[in-house]
Amino acid sequence: MFDRAKFWRYTRYTVLTVALLAAGFTLYLDFRVRSEFEGRRFALPARIYARPLELHAGLHIAQIDVVRELQEAGYGQGPREGDSGWFANDNDWLEVAVRPFVFWDGLQPAKRVRVAFDGGAVKAVQDAEGRELPLARLEPLAIGGIYPANNEDRVLVRLSEVPKQMVQALIATEDRNFYAHHGFDLRGIARAAFSFLRLKGLQGGSTLTQQLVKNFFLTPERTLSRKVTELFMAVLLEIHYDKDEILETYFNEIYLGQDRDRAIHGVGLASLFYFGKTVEHLTLAESALLVGMVKGPAFYDPFRNPERALERRNLVLRETKDRGFATMEEYSKARAADLGVSQKAAMGTSPHPAFLDLVHRQLRRDYDEADLRSEGLRVFTTLAPRVQTAAERALERKIAQFDRGKIFGEPGLEGAVVVTDTQSGEVQALVGGRDVRFRGFNRALDAARPVGSLLKPAIYLTALADPAHYTLVTPIDDGPFVWKSRGAPDWEPTNYDKTFHGAVPLRSALAHSYNAATARLGTDIGVEKVLATIKRLGIEREMQPYASTLLGAVDLSPLEVAQMYQTIASGGFRTPLRAIREVTTQDGRPLKRYALAVEQAFAPEPMYLITAAMQGVVREGTAQSLKNWVPLETAVAGKTGTTTEQRDAWFAGFTGDRLGIVWIGYDDNRAARLSGAGAALPVWGEMMAALAPEPLALPKPDGIENVLIDPESGLRADFACPGAVELPFALGSAPAERAPCASALGAAVEGVKQQAKSWMQRLFGR
Amino acid sequence: MRTLLAFLAIAVAGCATVRQPELGGPAPLPAPLPEPAARTENLAIAGLLDGARADAASGRLVNAAASLERALRIEPRNPRLWQELARVRLKQGDYAQAESTAARSNSWAGSDSALRAENWRLIAHAREARGDAEGAKGALEAAERQR
Known part of the structure; x- marks a missing residue:
């Protein structure tokens, strides 16, 4: 029996429920x-930025290296008047239209710089009018970022910065x-429906607002219900926001390509990525290329x-x-x-x-991880691109060579610099x-690997800090050595x-890295004392006070070793290793500066002596092949290290x-059958040779005098001794006794010299 | 070569012994020290140094330090730059850094005793500010010894 009243009641309830649900859904x-x-x-x-290149007269850098860095930064060759971001050059000159850049200390506006080169050095730096510039700072290379979880990268732009014709091309x-429209376009929907009915699947017909909603809120699946949700949300978006706000967000959101693991979003970044210039400088053709890529950045990838x-x-x-947005001529x-x-080398996230x-x-010590990944901080680092490239190349080339020669199977030989x-x-x-491009285990x-003989300089330094007992020529016994300790x-x-080599001068024991002599020296001085020196050199890791520690039965990372040798290289001044100079906010407000800090950890005299001894390692010891x-x-000055097997x-x-x-x-600690001199030194040599190193000349401290020594006897020599060498000594610590080869005449001359010296001292009071 | 040098040494020493009696009377006055150069030859350094001094004078100490570090990247062995940085550290109230930076300047000062004396005076200031009167006294004595 058909109950009319009941039917209508149910219908009303149903309609009401649906309406309520729809309203709820809309509200949601x-x-x-x-x-x-x-x-x-x-x-x-x-x-993250590399260090900026600062050009000044006298700087040792070849033109090709500057050009390479400009190209890396996206500078194009050939003048583009009225624009920046290009360079032009001939043999002797390089002209650069430097882009504006916000440094830690403020905005550096766009400027023209002319640089004259003379061989491998800068001869002069001038501005466009030919006036001399004391210093020209170029834009630093961007060397990566710390990205949000999905590796989305973008550079935000305002709608007013986007060329009008790009907006028009997009709309057309x-x-x-x-x-x-109000978020949806009936004709578009009709077109989509038509193609759907012809079994071509759901496609097209989306307004910009719908596309934005899709990218912004929804997953990329293509179902009818999702399409309906998208439409609803598009209408709501149009109700709340005006067209310009929607357009601006669209231009910043849109996905425009992939650079390895980095996703290129927004026209701001895309302009830089594809054309090496900011969006406001794009031509109609360039704008049109980006607009065309919206449909499928991979399919229409211009590279x-x-x-x-x-x-x-x-x-x-x-x-x-x-559509009337460009004249026939412009077209x-x-x-x-x-x-x-x-085209630039793919960079990915870095x-x-x-x-x-x-x-x-280093950033994580001062900033939240979430802030690093979302706040757009700008980080100015110390990376020197030329040095980095030299290090990468040397390591890649040498490891490939060693791997060819010695087949030890997979995984192959590894390294770190x-x-x-x-x-x-x-x-x-x-x-x-x-x-070198792999993001992963950072050796x-x-x-942390056994450092072997790399610790030896700390032992010799401890000895040389006690000139009453040890000098560079003090004989050290390199005979068989046994160390007994209870419980070990x-x-x-x-x-x-x-x-074993018998009695050898201290400097030779280091130069040839004799273990028995070093162990004897170290235990004579005292293991604890040596460990204190290592700590003062900047090693924070706790070390076991065992005698075997002296010969490097200690695991350190290459960075820790660098910190230790840094103190020696800077003449006893401990300087924390830094990778960051400054951090600013997204708009350039300075947040933090990581200042240069030094701390005098050693007196200059023993540092001078140990450096001289380490120069001996390279001149006549285990690192001779460096020449x-x-x-x-x-x-x-250097030291080789090779560990057991x-x-x-x-x-x-x-x-x-x-x-x-x-x-x-090897990562798995297999015996590499490669020595420090045979494997690590060639990498070092090839890398440094590419960088035209400055000679090492330490300032001679007051408490040091040079004395001519006969290497045979280790005693005072003079001109009559063949092969005599001049060695530094802490004042008064040089041997007084004269070598047998020294002539009687020499003794007389010596006496005269002493007299002259005291006279000079009286004359100049020093 | 070495032999030749040795003979030269004899020659020079010989001259010295001959001339010594002539000057044997009253102790001669030390030769006047050259005035420290106000500007270095490198224009880039000069520009940065001027900027740093202007910044320091108007209290922008962080900027002053930054400019000096920039200059030190160009001429890391210039003791004047280290000294200027020590002065800025002193103004910043970072006495430990002021002292060690002045010591760094000393390590590159060579025979420039005026520069060394000034470094020791900076060290004395830093020590005094830290309440180390004894140490300050020692540093002032060291400054005196530079002459």
């Missing part, structure tokens, strides 16, 4: 649209009725599919002209232009992930493994060449301007 969507659109600030990655191509991209761009140009000019994209890792860790500035402690380069920071097995260090890469006049090969050394640490070995 409205809440989401408003809260998320309003509350959503784009998460901006922290942006994607949504012709944008300014008229990989240039023909497709060109076709698509020209279609966009035609639409723009047909034909834009159509005739080439793509204009400047081309130098190991260095970035160090920066990230750290390079710092000897004076400031700034980390100029850091390589964390043979695959420079995290591979006897310790009997042997030498690398399996022989194949670096001329002897550079007077490098040659599992680890090390070289640590410094020139006048740079300290470098190289480690080579």
